[in-house]
Amino acid sequence: MDPISAASFAKALTIGLGSLGPALAIGMLASKGLEAIGRNPEAAGEIRTNMILAIAFAEAIAIYALVIAFTI
Numbered sequence: 382m383d384p385i386s387a388a389s390f391a392k393a394l395t396i397g398l399g400s401l402g403p404a405l406a407i408g409m410l411a412s413k414g415l416e417a418i419g420r421n422p423e424a425a426g427e428i429r430t431n432m433i434l435a436i437a438f439a440e441a442i443a444i445y446a447l448v449i450a451f452t453i
Contacts (some may be wrong), residue, residue: 392450399446406439 382390414432418425 388453391453395453396446396450399449400443403439403443407436410435410439 410432414428417428421428
């Protein structure tokens with residue numbers, strides 16, 4: 382395998398695996414957040430704020446994977 386192909390494969394693998402975890406985390410966060418809002422609608426504002434903050438932290442991991450893929 383030539384170096385250019387190996388680098389392309391490494392980039393694809395890095396961004397693919399690096400995005401898998403945050404994608405699952407965001408799905409679980411949204412699911413549990415909506416479930417919590419359904420059980421306690423009065424706390425919807427606080428739940429939504431905390432859910433968006435947690436989604437931002439999970440998304441940061443995908444951005445780190447993107448940066449690593451660019452540096453390869």
